[in-house]
Amino acid sequence: MHRHDDAIEVLTQAVVRYAIDRTRLDPPPLDRPRTLTELRAMAGHTIVPHGIGGLEALRVFGDVLAPACISVDHPRFLSFVPAAPTEASILFDLVVGASCIYGGSWMEGAGAVFAENEALRWIADLAGLPPEAGGVFVSGGTAGNLSALIAARWVWRRDTGGVHDRTRGLLLASGGAHSSVAQAARAMDVDVVRVPPDDRGRLTRDALRTTVDELTDDERERLFALVATGGTTNAGVIDDLRAVADVTAELGVWMHVDGAYGGAGLAAPSVRDHFAGVEAADSFIVDPHKWLFAPYDSCALLYRDPEIGRQAHTQHAEYLDVLHAEHGSPDTPAQWNASDLAHHLSRRARGLPLWFSLATHGTDAYRDAIETTLRVTREGAALVDAAAHLELLMEPELSIVLFRRVGWDAARYQAWSDAQLAAGTAFVTPTAWGAETVLRWCIVNPLTTVDDLAAIVASLADDPPDSAAAGDG
Ligand SMILES: *Cc1c(COP(=O)(O)O)cnc(C)c1O
DSSP states (O other): OOOHHHHHHHHHHHHHHHHHHHHHHOOOOOOOOHHHHHHHHHHOOOOOOOOOOOHHHHHHHIIIIGGSSOOTSSSTSSSSSSOOOOOHHHHHHHHHHHHHHHOOOOOOHHHHHHHHHHHHHHHHHHHTTTTTTTTEEEESHHHHHHHHHHHHHHHHHHHTTTTTTTOEEEEEEEOOOOOOHHHHHHHOOOOEEEEEEOOOSOOHHHHHHHHHHOOOHHHHHHHHEEEEEBBOTOOBBOOOOHHHHHHHHHOOOOOEEEEGGGGGGGOTTTTGGTTTGGGOOSEEEEEEHHHHHHOOOOOEEESSSHHHHHHHHHOOOOOTTHHHTTTTTTTTTTTGGGGGGTOOOOOOOHHHOOOOOHHHOOOHHHHHHHHHHHHHHHHHHHHHHHHHHEEESSOOOOSEEEEEEEEOHHHHHHHHHHHHHHTOOBBEEEEETTEEEEEEEOOTTTOOOOHHHHHHHTTTSSSOOOGGGGGGH
C-alpha cells in the first residue's frame, strides 16, 4: 500500500490521466446533484474489507460521483461565488499533495512557508499594508474572519491590562457583513451590533457615526473590533472603508476588512479606488479560491502586526516547544510558523497553488483576468438594463449583478433555475434583496462571456412551462 509497485504504477497513470483530462475539458459538463437513493444504487458498496481496487474506485468516481457534483468552474456557474482556478494552480495542487509538506512551521516547511509568504506579500502590497504585515493561508473566509477577530479580542484584553479578561466583547459589523462574521461571534460568545446599511447594502460614514454615538457606555467599553466588508457577497458593494478607518482610529479599536469575495478587486485598476482606507486595516482577508483563481480551499489572512496574531494563536505543548526555541533568529524566522498565526495547527501548504500560478503567469495576468470579469459584468448589466422583461437593481460595483424578472414570484424563479440546471445550461440561483426574490450573477470566471450572459437573458424571456399557469406581469 505504501510502496510504488507495478499495480500502483498502473493506477498512477490512470489517476494522473484522469486529472489531466479533467483540466482539459473546455467547458466541463455543468453536472448536477443526485439523490442519496440514486447515489447508493449507482455507486454500490465501495468500502469493503478487501477493497474494490483503485481502477474500479476511479471508475465509480468518474462515472457516478464526479457527475453528481456541479462544476463550479463552468462559465455559466454564476451562483454563490464560483471558482475559476488557473490550469497552473490546479496542476500544482497535485504537486502539493504529492510532496507531503507540513506547512505549519518554519522548521518543517521553510520552503513552502517562504513561497506562501511571497504570495501573501503581493496581496499585502495591493492592500497597501506596511512591510511588516504578514499572515497565513487558512481554509476559507470563515476561518480567516474567526482567526482575525480572536486576535482583535486578544489585543483588546492585553491593552486593557486584564480588566476585560472576563468581559463579553462586542463588535460592530456592516449590515451586509457575511454570515461567517455572526458565526465567529457565536463561536467567540461576543455580541454583534449592526450598522444599518444604505439602500445598496453599504456601510456609510453617517450610519457608522450614528451607531457609534448610540452605543451605551457599557457597549462602548466592550467594543473591540469593527468589521467592514469589501465587497458584500450578495451585492458586491464595498463599505466606506475610509470612514471605518477614521472611526476605528478614533475609538482605538481593531479594524478588520473582510474581502473574502471582493478583495481581488484590489488588483484591478478600474475599481481599486473604491477600497480607499483598506490600508488602515489591522487585519484583512481575501479568498484566492473565489476571485484569485486558486483551487479550494484557500483564504489569505493578513495582520498589520503579525505578532498579535502569533500571541493570540500560538499553541504550547511539550512536543511543540522545540519549534519555538529558535524564535528570534532573523534567518530562521520561527515567527513565520504558519500554525501560530490562526486557529489551527496541522496545515496543508494551501497557498502554494496560488504562488505557483502567480510565479508562472505574473501579476499583470491576474490584473487583466480580473479586469476581464469586471468588463463582462458591466456589459452583462447593460444587457439586463436593455431587456424589457428585466430590471437592474443597481449598477454593479464589482462583479455581481442583481436584477429582477418583471412579474415573477419566488416559485417562478426557482422553476426557471431548476430547469436551467437540469438542462445543463446554467446554474443561476435566486437570492433575496430585502423582502423580494431576485436573480444574482456572480462573475469571477474569465471564461464567462457576454454571450453566456445574453443566452441567460434570452432564456428569462419565456416562462418556464411548468409555471405558465401562474400568469405574467
Ligand atoms: C465567501 C465569503 C466568506 C466565507 O468564506 P469561506 O471561504 O466560504 O469560508 C466570508 N466573507 C465574505 C465576504 C464572503 O464572500
